[in-house]
Amino acid sequence: NSVVDGYLKDEQATLALGATVARHLPSGGVIYLLGDLGAGKTTFTRGLLNGLGHIGRVKSPTYTLVETYTPTPVLTLHHFDLYRFGDPMEWEDAGFRDYFGPDTLCIVEWPEKAAGALPPADLTLQLTVEGTGRHYCLTAGTPTGTACLRTIST
Numbered sequence: 001n002s003v004v005d006g007y008l009k010d011e012q013a014t015l016a017l018g019a020t021v022a023r024h025l026p027s028g029g030v031i032y033l034l035g036d037l038g039a040g041k042t043t044f045t046r047g048l049l050n051g052l053g054h055i056g057r058v059k060s061p062t063y064t065l066v067e068t069y070t071p072t073p074v075l076t077l078h079h080f081d082l083y084r085f086g087d088p089m090e091w092e093d094a095g096f097r098d099y100f101g102p103d104t105l106c107i108v109e110w111p112e113k114a115a116g117a118l119p120p121a122d123l124t125l126q127l128t129v130e131g132t133g134r135h136y137c138l139t140a141g142t143p144t145g146t147a148c149l150r151t152i153s154t
């Protein structure tokens, strides 16, 4: 099945979803995070990074556009927040193309802002405010993503 969805009743649940995805993830790939400001995209990323073994802060890369982590000696994770991204030329100038590759994990908030420049997502997480919590929907965009979702849902 290529869709997994459910309800996250509080911040802990969003962190736990991140940790669950971390456990099933291949060491390279692209995850898009969709949802309004405050939906929980950075919270999910923090849960995922903690699940991979990262200890310490996870700050929102709102102004820097990207923060890079090495949660284990063999894994590089780039966390993008493209909310303030406007100029497609900047993508090339900053060398962001080189951030994506088989050996890096890229998590992208606001991928819509760089549509066309970004590689396709293996997984897309949509977060929507619902009551006091969040509804989430994970969809696969590639065979890698489908395989990942299959292990999450079983």
Ligand code: ADP
Binding pocket: 008, 009, 010, 011, 012, 013, 014, 035, 036, 037, 038, 039, 040, 041, 042, 043, 044, 109, 132, 133, 134
């Ligand atoms: P975004 O990166 O999408 O703008 P953040 O991850 O910064 O959003 O989260 C915004 C707020 O939402 C935080 O205060 C966080 O604690 C809260 N939050 C995250 N997940 C949930 C949830 N499932 N239910 C309620 N609040 C949540």
Ligand code: MG
Binding pocket: 041, 042, 043, 060, 081, 109
């Ligand atoms: Mg954020």
